Amino acid sequence: MNLRLAHPQPADTNSSAHQAEALVLSCMDFRLIGAVADYMDTRGLAGRYDHIILAGGAMGVMAKDHPDWDRTFWQHLSLARKLHGIKRLILIDHRDCGACKMFVGPDCADDPDGELVTHMRVMEALADDVRTREPGLEVELILMDLDGTVTSLS
Ligand SMILES: [Zn+2]
Known part of the structure:
Protein backbone atom coordinates (compact mmCIF):
# COMPACT_ATOMS: atom_id res chain seq x y z
CA MET A 1 0.00 0.00 0.00
CA ASN A 2 1.23 3.43 -0.90
CA LEU A 3 0.53 6.01 1.80
CA ARG A 4 0.73 9.75 1.44
CA LEU A 5 1.83 11.75 4.45
CA ALA A 6 -0.59 14.46 5.52
CA HIS A 7 2.07 16.59 7.23
CA PRO A 8 4.07 19.14 5.28
CA GLN A 9 7.59 18.05 4.45
CA PRO A 10 10.69 20.21 4.30
CA ALA A 11 10.90 22.00 0.97
CA ASP A 12 14.22 20.41 0.03
CA THR A 13 14.63 16.76 0.97
CA ASN A 14 17.54 15.81 -1.28
CA SER A 15 20.55 14.26 0.39
CA SER A 16 22.82 17.30 0.07
CA ALA A 17 20.32 19.27 2.19
CA HIS A 18 19.74 16.46 4.67
CA GLN A 19 20.47 18.74 7.61
CA ALA A 20 18.44 19.65 10.67
CA GLU A 21 18.89 22.72 12.85
CA ALA A 22 18.19 21.14 16.22
CA LEU A 23 17.27 18.14 18.30
CA VAL A 24 14.32 18.72 20.64
CA LEU A 25 13.96 16.67 23.83
CA SER A 26 10.49 16.90 25.36
CA CYS A 27 8.11 14.97 27.60
CA MET A 28 5.67 12.40 26.24
CA ASP A 29 2.68 14.20 27.84
CA PHE A 30 -0.12 14.22 25.26
CA TYR A 49 14.40 19.52 13.81
CA ASP A 50 14.77 16.00 15.12
CA HIS A 51 12.65 15.12 18.13
CA ILE A 52 13.19 12.63 20.94
CA ILE A 53 10.44 12.13 23.48
CA LEU A 54 10.93 10.65 26.95
CA ALA A 55 8.63 10.91 29.96
CA GLY A 56 9.79 13.99 31.85
CA GLY A 57 12.09 15.21 29.07
CA ALA A 58 15.38 16.24 30.70
CA MET A 59 13.95 14.97 33.98
CA GLY A 60 13.61 11.51 32.41
CA VAL A 61 17.20 11.50 31.14
CA MET A 62 18.51 12.46 34.58
CA ALA A 63 16.27 10.05 36.54
CA LYS A 64 18.70 7.61 38.12
CA ASP A 65 16.23 4.73 38.18
CA HIS A 66 15.89 4.75 34.37
CA PRO A 67 19.44 4.25 33.06
CA ASP A 68 18.17 3.01 29.71
CA TRP A 69 16.50 6.35 29.06
CA ASP A 70 19.82 8.11 29.68
CA ARG A 71 21.60 5.79 27.26
CA THR A 72 18.84 6.19 24.67
CA PHE A 73 19.06 9.97 24.86
CA TRP A 74 22.83 10.08 24.33
CA GLN A 75 22.64 7.65 21.45
CA HIS A 76 19.99 9.75 19.72
CA LEU A 77 21.89 12.99 20.34
CA SER A 78 25.03 11.51 18.79
CA LEU A 79 23.06 10.14 15.85
CA HIS A 94 6.92 21.45 31.26
CA ARG A 95 4.90 22.44 34.31
CA ASP A 96 2.51 20.00 36.01
CA CYS A 97 4.63 17.11 34.72
CA GLY A 98 3.52 13.73 36.08
CA ALA A 99 6.96 12.22 35.47
CA CYS A 100 8.56 15.06 37.43
CA LYS A 101 6.21 14.43 40.34
CA MET A 102 7.10 10.74 40.20
CA PHE A 103 10.87 11.28 40.01
CA VAL A 104 11.23 14.30 42.29
CA GLY A 105 8.07 14.29 44.39
CA PRO A 106 5.62 17.03 45.31
CA ASP A 107 8.38 19.67 45.23
CA CYS A 108 7.92 19.54 41.51
CA ALA A 109 4.38 20.85 41.50
CA ASP A 110 3.16 22.29 44.82
CA MET A 120 16.19 24.56 35.95
CA ARG A 121 18.55 22.60 38.19
CA VAL A 122 17.98 19.35 36.31
CA MET A 123 18.16 20.93 32.84
CA GLU A 124 21.33 22.86 33.71
CA ALA A 125 22.95 19.63 34.93
CA LEU A 126 22.05 17.90 31.67
CA ALA A 127 23.25 20.93 29.66
CA ASP A 128 26.60 20.76 31.46
CA ASP A 129 26.91 17.07 30.57
CA VAL A 130 26.06 17.85 26.94
CA ARG A 131 28.70 20.59 26.73
CA THR A 132 31.27 18.11 28.06
CA ARG A 133 30.28 15.10 25.96
CA GLU A 134 29.17 16.90 22.78
CA PRO A 135 31.32 20.05 22.59
CA GLY A 136 30.25 22.73 20.14
CA LEU A 137 26.55 22.06 20.55
CA GLU A 138 24.38 24.95 21.77
CA VAL A 139 21.88 24.03 24.48
CA GLU A 140 18.61 25.86 25.19
CA LEU A 141 16.52 25.33 28.31
CA ILE A 142 12.79 25.93 28.12
CA LEU A 143 9.98 25.38 30.60
CA MET A 144 6.53 25.22 29.00
CA ASP A 145 3.20 25.93 30.71
CA LEU A 146 0.21 23.75 29.90
CA ASP A 147 -1.18 26.55 27.73
CA GLY A 148 1.98 26.47 25.61
CA THR A 149 3.55 29.60 27.10
CA VAL A 150 7.31 29.19 27.30
CA THR A 151 9.86 30.49 29.78
CA SER A 152 13.46 30.47 28.58
CA LEU A 153 15.83 29.32 31.32
CA SER A 154 19.01 29.60 29.24
ZN1 LIG B 1 5.64 15.51 31.57
Whole structure:
Protein backbone atom coordinates (compact mmCIF):
# COMPACT_ATOMS: atom_id res chain seq x y z
CA MET A 1 0.00 0.00 0.00
CA ASN A 2 1.23 3.43 -0.90
CA LEU A 3 0.53 6.01 1.80
CA ARG A 4 0.73 9.75 1.44
CA LEU A 5 1.83 11.75 4.45
CA ALA A 6 -0.59 14.46 5.52
CA HIS A 7 2.07 16.59 7.23
CA PRO A 8 4.07 19.14 5.28
CA GLN A 9 7.59 18.05 4.45
CA PRO A 10 10.69 20.21 4.30
CA ALA A 11 10.90 22.00 0.97
CA ASP A 12 14.22 20.41 0.03
CA THR A 13 14.63 16.76 0.97
CA ASN A 14 17.54 15.81 -1.28
CA SER A 15 20.55 14.26 0.39
CA SER A 16 22.82 17.30 0.07
CA ALA A 17 20.32 19.27 2.19
CA HIS A 18 19.74 16.46 4.67
CA GLN A 19 20.47 18.74 7.61
CA ALA A 20 18.44 19.65 10.67
CA GLU A 21 18.89 22.72 12.85
CA ALA A 22 18.19 21.14 16.22
CA LEU A 23 17.27 18.14 18.30
CA VAL A 24 14.32 18.72 20.64
CA LEU A 25 13.96 16.67 23.83
CA SER A 26 10.49 16.90 25.36
CA CYS A 27 8.11 14.97 27.60
CA MET A 28 5.67 12.40 26.24
CA ASP A 29 2.68 14.20 27.84
CA PHE A 30 -0.12 14.22 25.26
CA ARG A 31 -1.30 17.65 26.44
CA LEU A 32 1.79 19.34 25.04
CA ILE A 33 2.65 17.50 21.83
CA GLY A 34 0.79 20.06 19.72
CA ALA A 35 2.10 23.00 21.76
CA VAL A 36 5.70 21.91 21.26
CA ALA A 37 5.16 21.63 17.49
CA ASP A 38 3.45 25.05 17.47
CA TYR A 39 6.34 26.57 19.43
CA MET A 40 8.90 25.19 17.00
CA ASP A 41 6.77 26.49 14.16
CA THR A 42 6.75 30.03 15.63
CA ARG A 43 10.54 29.85 15.71
CA GLY A 44 10.62 29.03 12.02
CA LEU A 45 11.92 25.53 12.67
CA ALA A 46 9.01 23.41 11.41
CA GLY A 47 10.41 20.47 9.48
CA ARG A 48 13.95 21.40 10.54
CA TYR A 49 14.40 19.52 13.81
CA ASP A 50 14.77 16.00 15.12
CA HIS A 51 12.65 15.12 18.13
CA ILE A 52 13.19 12.63 20.94
CA ILE A 53 10.44 12.13 23.48
CA LEU A 54 10.93 10.65 26.95
CA ALA A 55 8.63 10.91 29.96
CA GLY A 56 9.79 13.99 31.85
CA GLY A 57 12.09 15.21 29.07
CA ALA A 58 15.38 16.24 30.70
CA MET A 59 13.95 14.97 33.98
CA GLY A 60 13.61 11.51 32.41
CA VAL A 61 17.20 11.50 31.14
CA MET A 62 18.51 12.46 34.58
CA ALA A 63 16.27 10.05 36.54
CA LYS A 64 18.70 7.61 38.12
CA ASP A 65 16.23 4.73 38.18
CA HIS A 66 15.89 4.75 34.37
CA PRO A 67 19.44 4.25 33.06
CA ASP A 68 18.17 3.01 29.71
CA TRP A 69 16.50 6.35 29.06
CA ASP A 70 19.82 8.11 29.68
CA ARG A 71 21.60 5.79 27.26
CA THR A 72 18.84 6.19 24.67
CA PHE A 73 19.06 9.97 24.86
CA TRP A 74 22.83 10.08 24.33
CA GLN A 75 22.64 7.65 21.45
CA HIS A 76 19.99 9.75 19.72
CA LEU A 77 21.89 12.99 20.34
CA SER A 78 25.03 11.51 18.79
CA LEU A 79 23.06 10.14 15.85
CA ALA A 80 21.30 13.47 15.25
CA ARG A 81 24.71 15.15 14.96
CA LYS A 82 26.10 12.48 12.65
CA LEU A 83 23.08 12.13 10.39
CA HIS A 84 21.68 15.66 10.35
CA GLY A 85 24.46 17.95 11.60
CA ILE A 86 22.30 19.52 14.30
CA LYS A 87 23.70 22.70 15.81
CA ARG A 88 21.67 22.87 19.00
CA LEU A 89 19.79 20.85 21.57
CA ILE A 90 16.52 22.33 22.79
CA LEU A 91 15.33 20.95 26.12
CA ILE A 92 11.61 21.52 26.69
CA ASP A 93 10.39 20.43 30.12
CA HIS A 94 6.92 21.45 31.26
CA ARG A 95 4.90 22.44 34.31
CA ASP A 96 2.51 20.00 36.01
CA CYS A 97 4.63 17.11 34.72
CA GLY A 98 3.52 13.73 36.08
CA ALA A 99 6.96 12.22 35.47
CA CYS A 100 8.56 15.06 37.43
CA LYS A 101 6.21 14.43 40.34
CA MET A 102 7.10 10.74 40.20
CA PHE A 103 10.87 11.28 40.01
CA VAL A 104 11.23 14.30 42.29
CA GLY A 105 8.07 14.29 44.39
CA PRO A 106 5.62 17.03 45.31
CA ASP A 107 8.38 19.67 45.23
CA CYS A 108 7.92 19.54 41.51
CA ALA A 109 4.38 20.85 41.50
CA ASP A 110 3.16 22.29 44.82
CA ASP A 111 4.96 25.58 44.46
CA PRO A 112 5.42 27.18 41.01
CA ASP A 113 8.71 28.81 41.99
CA GLY A 114 10.05 25.57 43.42
CA GLU A 115 8.89 23.73 40.33
CA LEU A 116 10.78 26.17 38.11
CA VAL A 117 13.94 25.86 40.21
CA THR A 118 13.71 22.06 40.13
CA HIS A 119 13.45 21.97 36.35
CA MET A 120 16.19 24.56 35.95
CA ARG A 121 18.55 22.60 38.19
CA VAL A 122 17.98 19.35 36.31
CA MET A 123 18.16 20.93 32.84
CA GLU A 124 21.33 22.86 33.71
CA ALA A 125 22.95 19.63 34.93
CA LEU A 126 22.05 17.90 31.67
CA ALA A 127 23.25 20.93 29.66
CA ASP A 128 26.60 20.76 31.46
CA ASP A 129 26.91 17.07 30.57
CA VAL A 130 26.06 17.85 26.94
CA ARG A 131 28.70 20.59 26.73
CA THR A 132 31.27 18.11 28.06
CA ARG A 133 30.28 15.10 25.96
CA GLU A 134 29.17 16.90 22.78
CA PRO A 135 31.32 20.05 22.59
CA GLY A 136 30.25 22.73 20.14
CA LEU A 137 26.55 22.06 20.55
CA GLU A 138 24.38 24.95 21.77
CA VAL A 139 21.88 24.03 24.48
CA GLU A 140 18.61 25.86 25.19
CA LEU A 141 16.52 25.33 28.31
CA ILE A 142 12.79 25.93 28.12
CA LEU A 143 9.98 25.38 30.60
CA MET A 144 6.53 25.22 29.00
CA ASP A 145 3.20 25.93 30.71
CA LEU A 146 0.21 23.75 29.90
CA ASP A 147 -1.18 26.55 27.73
CA GLY A 148 1.98 26.47 25.61
CA THR A 149 3.55 29.60 27.10
CA VAL A 150 7.31 29.19 27.30
CA THR A 151 9.86 30.49 29.78
CA SER A 152 13.46 30.47 28.58
CA LEU A 153 15.83 29.32 31.32
CA SER A 154 19.01 29.60 29.24
ZN1 LIG B 1 5.64 15.51 31.57
